[in-house]
Amino acid sequence: MQTMRRQRVALLKVMNILDYEKDTNADWEEIAQNNPYWGVLTDDRFLGKSLPSDVLDEFFESGRREIAGIVSVWDGFNKHKLGTVLDFGSGVGRLLIPMAAYAEKAVGIEISKSMVAELKKNLKRQKVENVKVYMTCEELLKRNPGISFNWINSQIVFQHIQPEIGYKILEELLKALNIGGYLSLHFNIFKTLSSFSSGGIFQQTDSRTLSALYVDNDTAMGTMQMYDYDLNKIYYLLLKYGVSEFRGVSSNHGEHYTICILGQRTDYTMLYTPENHAFLKNAGSWSKAVVNVSGFSNPESWGTWTDSKEATVSFYMLPELCGKKLRMRLKLRAFFSIDNEQSVKLFVNNIEVSSILFDNSYDNEYIINIQPDIIKNDRYLTVKFEIGSPTSPNTVGTSGDTRKLGVGVVNMDINPG
Numbered sequence: 001m002q003t004m005r006r007q008r009v010a011l012l013k014v015m016n017i018l019d020y021e022k023d024t025n026a027d028w029e030e031i032a033q034n035n036p037y038w039g040v041l042t043d044d045r046f047l048g049k050s051l052p053s054d055v056l057d058e059f060f061e062s063g064r065r066e067i068a069g070i071v072s073v074w075d076g077f078n079k080h081k082l083g084t085v086l087d088f089g090s091g092v093g094r095l096l097i098p099m100a101a102y103a104e105k106a107v108g109i110e111i112s113k114s115m116v117a118e119l120k121k122n123l124k125r126q127k128v129e130n131v132k133v134y135m136t137c138e139e140l141l142k143r144n145p146g147i148s149f150n151w152i153n154s155q156i157v158f159q160h161i162q163p164e165i166g167y168k169i170l171e172e173l174l175k176a177l178n179i180g181g182y183l184s185l186h187f188n189i190f191k192t193l194s195s196f197s198s199g200g201i202f203q204q205t206d207s208r209t210l211s212a213l214y215v216d217n218d219t220a221m222g223t224m225q226m227y228d229y230d231l232n233k234i235y236y237l238l239l240k241y242g243v244s245e246f247r248g249v250s251s252n253h254g255e256h257y258t259i260c261i262l263g264q265r266t267d268y269t270m271l272y273t274p275e276n277h278a279f280l281k282n283a284g285s286w287s288k289a290v291v292n293v294s295g296f297s298n299p300e301s302w303g304t305w306t307d308s309k310e311a312t313v314s315f316y317m318l319p320e321l322c323g324k325k326l327r328m329r330l331k332l333r334a335f336f337s338i339d340n341e342q343s344v345k346l347f348v349n350n351i352e353v354s355s356i357l358f359d360n361s362y363d364n365e366y367i368i369n370i371q372p373d374i375i376k377n378d379r380y381l382t383v384k385f386e387i388g389s390p391t392s393p394n395t396v397g398t399s400g401d402t403r404k405l406g407v408g409v410v411n412m413d414i415n416p417g
C-alpha cells in the first residue's frame with residue numbers, strides 16, 4: 001500500500017515537472033539580486049551582495065586564469081588584438097573583463113538586470129572602457145544590425161537554459177561569428193546518479209524529456225536548473241556554420257560531465273547543397289549566404305527591384321568557389337526612364353565586369369564571366385549594380401509608386417565557370 005502511494009507521489013512529481021515551464025530568466029534575476037557572485041561560482045565564500053576586496057580579487061583571478069587557459073590553445077591568438085568579442089551569459093564580468101583586454105571592443109549578453117548592474121560596477125572599478133552589455137541577442141542585433149565577432153565565448157551558461165531555447169541561441173551566436181573567428185563554448189552533456197544528492201535522477205536532453213523517474217521538487221523560484229545538451233545537435237550546428245575543426249575539453253563538475261568546445265570558424269558552411277550557389281532564386285528571398293543587401297526594395301513574387309542609384313549584394317563564397325573562374329547567371333528586367341532607356345553597370349568586388357543597355361523590359365538572362373583574380377581567396381563577394389536612370393513609376397505616370405526603380409533581379413546564381 002505504502003509502495004503504491006510512494007509511486008503515485010513520484011509520478012505526480014514527474015507530471016508536475018513535465019507540465020511546468022520553468023522561467024530560468026526569472027530565476028537568475030532572483031539569484032543575482034542577493035548573491036550575484038555566488039550565482040556565478042557557487043562557493044559559500046562568494047555569498048552576499050558585495051564581497052571583501054581580497055575575495056573579489058580571488059573571484060576575478062579565476063576568470064583571468066580561465067581565459068588565459070582558453071586562448072593558450074589557439075596558435076597565433078596572442079599575436080594580434082582582436083576586433084570585437086562576445087561573452088554570452090557574462091554575469092558580473094568574470095570572463096568578459098579579461099576577454100576585453102584582447103579586443104578593441106567587447107560585448108556581453110546577460111539576461112539578469114542585477115547581474116548587469118554589478119557588472120557595470122566592476123567595469124568601473126577595474127577601469128575597463130571598451131565593454132557594452134545587452135540583455136538578449138535580439139537586443140544586440142536590433143541596436144547593431146549585422147554585427148559580427150572575432151571571438152565568441154560562453155562558459156557555464158547554456159547548462160542553465162532549456163536546450164530547445166539554447167540551440168536557437170547557439171545558432172544566432174554561430175551566425176554572428178566571422179570566418180576565422182574563435183569559439184569557446186561550454187555545455188553539460190550528461191550526469192551520473194551521484195550528482196543528485198539533493199533529490200532527482202534524470203537525464204534531461206530537453207526541458208520536457210526526463211529519462212529516469214525520480215525527481216525532487218525543484219520548481220521553486222530562484223533554483224538553478226541544469227540541462228544536458230545533445231552533442232549530435234551541437235556538432236550539426238558547428239558544421240552548418242563552418243566550424244569543422246575543434247577541440248573538446250572535458251570536465252567533471254560534481255558528476256555533471258561537460259565539454260568546452262574550442263574552435264575556429266573556417267568556412268561559411270560545411271554543409272554543401274546546390275542551393276548555396278543560388279543567391280536569389282525566383283525572388284522568394286535572398287539566400288542565407290547573403291550577408292548584406294543595400295539599395296534593393298523588398299522581394300516581390302517575381303523578383304526584387306533596385307530602388308536607388310547603386311544597389312549591392314554581398315555574400316560569403318563557398319570555399320570551393322574561391323580563386324576559381326566563375327559564371328554569374330542573372331535574370332534581369334528593366335524599368336525604363338521617361339526617355340525610354342535604362343542601363344546597368346555591374347561590378348564584382350569593385351571591378352567592372354559588364355555593362356548592359358536594355359532594349360526591352362522583359363526578363364532576360366545574362367551570363368557574366370568572373371575571372372579568378374577578382375575573387376582571389378576572398379571569402380566575400382560583392383556584386384554592385386550601378387543604375388543608368390533610376391526612375392519612379394510616379395514620374396512616368398504608370399502608378400503612384402515613388403520608388404526609384406532601375407533593374408529587377410529575378411534570378412542570380414554563381415557557379416564554377
Ligand SMILES: C[S@@+](CC[C@H](N)C(=O)[O-])C[C@H]1O[C@@H](n2cnc3c(N)ncnc32)[C@H](O)[C@@H]1O
Binds near residue numbers: 024092112136155
Ligand atoms: C553561472 S553564471 C556564469 C557567468 C559567466 N559566464 C562566468 O563564467 O563568469 C550564468 C550566467 O548566465 C546568465 N544567463 C542565464 N540564462 C541566460 C540567457 N538566456 N541569456 C543571457 N544570459 C543568461 C545568468 O544570469 C548568469 O549571469
